[in-house]
Amino acid sequence: MKSVYKITGIYLTVALLWIFISDEVALxxxxxxxxxxxxxxxxxxxxxxxxxxxxxxxxxxxxxxxxNGKISQLEDINKKLENSNKELEQFAYIASHDxxxxxxxxxxxxxxxxxxxxxxxxxxxxxxxxxxxxxxxRMRQIIMDLLNYSRIGQFNNSKEPxxxxxVIRDFCNTHREAIEKKQAQFVxxxxxxxxxxxxxxxxxxxxxxDNALKYSKEDTPVLISIQADDKDTHWQFSITxxxxxxxxxxxxxxxxxxxxxxxxxSYSGTGIGLAIVxxxxxxxxxxxxxxxxxxxxxTFSFTLKK
Amino acid sequence: xxxxxxxxxxxxxxxxxxxxxxxxxxxxxxxxxxxxxxxEALDFLFKRGxxxxxxxxxxxxxxxxxxxxNGHEVLEEIxxxxxxxxxxxxxxxxxxNKIDIDKAYETHVNGFVTKPLDIGEFILAISKIEEFxxxxxxxxxxx
Numbered sequence: 001m002k003s004v005y006k007i008t009g010i011y012l013t014v015a016l017l018w019i020f021i022s023d024e025v026a027l028x029x030x031x032x033x034x035x036x037x038x039x040x041x042x043x044x045x046x047x048x049x050x051x052x053x054x055x056x057x058x059x060x061x062x063x064x065x066x067x068n069g070k071i072s073q074l075e076d077i078n079k080k081l082e083n084s085n086k087e088l089e090q091f092a093y094i095a096s097h098d099x100x101x102x103x104x105x106x107x108x109x110x111x112x113x114x115x116x117x118x119x120x121x122x123x124x125x126x127x128x129x130x131x132x133x134x135x136x137x138r139m140r141q142i143i144m145d146l147l148n149y150s151r152i153g154q155f156n157n158s159k160e161p162x163x164x165x166x167v168i169r170d171f172c173n174t175h176r177e178a179i180e181k182k183q184a185q186f187v188x189x190x191x192x193x194x195x196x197x198x199x200x201x202x203x204x205x206x207x208x209x210d211n212a213l214k215y216s217k218e219d220t221p222v223l224i225s226i227q228a229d230d231k232d233t234h235w236q237f238s239i240t241x242x243x244x245x246x247x248x249x250x251x252x253x254x255x256x257x258x259x260x261x262x263x264x265x266s267y268s269g270t271g272i273g274l275a276i277v278x279x280x281x282x283x284x285x286x287x288x289x290x291x292x293x294x295x296x297x298x299t300f301s302f303t304l305k306k
Numbered sequence: 307x308x309x310x311x312x313x314x315x316x317x318x319x320x321x322x323x324x325x326x327x328x329x330x331x332x333x334x335x336x337x338x339x340x341x342x343x344x345x346e347a348l349d350f351l352f353k354r355g356x357x358x359x360x361x362x363x364x365x366x367x368x369x370x371x372x373x374x375x376n377g378h379e380v381l382e383e384i385x386x387x388x389x390x391x392x393x394x395x396x397x398x399x400x401x402x403n404k405i406d407i408d409k410a411y412e413t414h415v416n417g418f419v420t421k422p423l424d425i426g427e428f429i430l431a432i433s434k435i436e437e438f439x440x441x442x443x444x445x446x447x448x449x
Contacts (some may be wrong), residue, residue, distance in 0.1 A: 105320040108425040
């Protein structure tokens with residue numbers, strides 16, 4: 001933009017100077033001879049218009065050359081993006097089928113080996129099989145998680161009205177056992193009905209509620225509160241728990257795919273939940289942030305455009 | 307208890323073995339024929355070439371991802387022919403893809419079962435298919 005001001009400035013200065021100086025020169029050359037003065041003015045005008053037209057021509061030509069270059073560059077990038085999207089879809093398919101097939105064979109026949117030769121195998125052999133099966137199961141979970149993660153934001157269905165209370169009720173129904181075991185309570189005032197993509201919104205809420213339920217303190221009944229604030233252009237939701245909390249250092253880390261802060265034995269899972277939440281929210285052009293205090297609890301807040 | 311003749315169309319020998327073992331868990335001895343690809347399955351059903359003496363099966367378990375002709379194509383030909391359209395066809399596939407499922411039912415599949423990844427659940431699924439389609443259901447009588 002700077003060069004635009006510069007060029008216009010130089011043009012104005014030169015043009016104004018030309019008008020005044022050339023007028024003075026013409027007056028000095030032809031004095032009172034009005035006819036000659038008029039002819040001189042005409043030629044002066046023609047010369048000025050020709051020079052500026054030439055300048056305009058070269059400027060525009062240069063401008064369009066760079067513009068066209070940029071456009072074809074963008075087209076190239078677009079094509080590459082389309083290709084990589086297609087490759088990703090293909091990868092998702094390979095992951096879902098071609099990778100899972102052999103893995104299913106590995107875990108199935110290891111399990112058969114264990115079941116049918118139980119008496120013939122010693123303790124150590126059982127342990128080997130256990131770790132092999134466990135590895136295969138974890139790999140399968142990672143493949144499925146990756147597949148789900150890569151599918152986020154495809155929006156195959158259109159937006160629809162979603163009652164957030166229903167989303168929470170669905171979660172409670174599918175997690176009844178854990179909820180009873182942890183004596184979990186869900187607290188919320190009236191929650192809105194929003195118009196959005198159901199799969200995405202469900203994934204966001206269910207994963208956050210799952211985390212709130214999972215990372216709880218031992219021997220303390222779980223208390224999860226859900227809040228919704230109407231911010232005119234968007235909704236702001238907060239999910240607060242009274243769990244073990246997250247140290248501030250880890251605030252960014254928790255959203256990274258397959259990053260886990262705890263060992264597998266303390267808390268299960270591959271470490272994809274919050275990555276799924278974040279990708280969903282970003283695809284819906286919202287933001288997510290976290291506030292937490294170790295041993296006191298965590299609040300995840302996020303926005304969803306109306 | 308009834309026994310039946312099952313045609314299993316499956317290209318993966320591991321899956322063939324697992325299906326046979328799963329059926330054995332139910333302690334019923336069924337007659338089992340195996341076709342390794344779509345073309346072989348259709349040759350078997352239409353008694354062509356080396357299968358000219360083949361017996362019409364009572365039930366077909368069909369995979370989708372098959373070489374030469376896939377499960378959808380095989381299903382289409384089975385349901386298009388008067389000689390074979392009565393035979394119940396159960397698709398047994400790793401796919402849980404909506405497009406696959408819709409397409410199969412549009413071609414009049416009798417059931418679509420996604421192969422469970424867990425061996426215990428796989429055996430359970432096979433025995434449920436056996437229990438329903440062979441023990442409970444009255445199958446058409448093959449002449």
